[in-house]
Amino acid sequence: MNIRLDSVVKTFETFRAVHGVSLDIQSGELVALLGPSGSGKTTILRMVAGLEYSDDGHIHFGDEDATDIPVRDRGVGFVFQHYALFPHMTVAENIAFGMKVSKVKRSAQDIDKRVDELLNLVQLGGLGTRFPGQISGGQRQRVALARALAVDPRVLLLDEPFGALDANVRRDLRRWLRSIHDELGITTLFVTHDQEEALDLADRVVILDKGRIVQQGTPEEVCRHPANAFVMRFLGDTNALNAKVESGKATVANMTYDAQGLSDGPAELLFRPTDVMWSEDPTKGVVATILRVLDRPGSRRVLAKTADGTTIEFDVSPDFAYLKGTSGFAEILRPRIFQN
């Protein structure tokens, strides 16, 4: 089932939370909506679910205008961070619930069989008789997914489903969710503010800022070719140096960089901490003095000050031997120059 959002707008009283968002989700695709808090992710998801109406624009499920499809007929399965399981029902009863109340009637035997299949799918075989209070948070979210899948949804909507869990459990669950998605191929829209989660999981990442899509692409595209400074900063640790563009060249201290296509004037040169090599050759990089060297399990993080007083941070191998106070040149491997 493909989903198409066409210039969708949502305003809460006077505040516009979603500004004309257009997005095509292909059948079987796993798309992550990624953005900072308040960027409109949940509002978009709720409009796709039919829990919220758009003020303008259209949402299509396949060839049908979703506005005409009541929520319970949309064939949507949800998993929300706080979409609690029924505490007084066992895990198996929770999973069976949707099937029991569905318009599609199934025999008790069919339901039991389907519950067993789903328990095995989410790797909780044997835990069907436990109550939600007797399993871990990660297991509860797996039950929530099994419950969402029980009614054979055409679309799966997940809103920060692993948000309340600790980092290691989250990492395991996202790998697991990806393999379930590969097995079932259900069109999935996943909301997260966690960059790594979106990049790990999704076929396509849609980055939102203040209710607008600022970039969409594969994880590789958004990482390697950020559309602007916001995307670059939002996706991970970023250093910024002031630059001046003149005739297609950006000057930063003693260095010039290619800036074809940019207009003359101020700009920012952005780069990742992993994209720096320390050099003793003044033609190679921006002059800097080491302030501190911090140790990490597999690397060293260097804090250095450039000539105009900006602090930059970069990662080097554990055998980096330069000491605090040493001056040298920070060679920037993948400089990106942006203008407002």
Ligand SMILES: Nc1ncnc2c1ncn2[C@@H]1O[C@H](COP(=O)(O)OP(=O)(O)OP(=O)(O)O)[C@@H](O)[C@H]1O
């Ligand atoms: N029912 C509502 N009434 C008024 N304002 C709302 C309502 N729901 C959301 N908003 C506002 O709309 C904006 C977008 O909210 P939304 O929940 O979609 O953001 P989000 O990107 O999902 O954020 P988070 O990651 O914090 O959940 C926010 O500024 C929020 O305060």
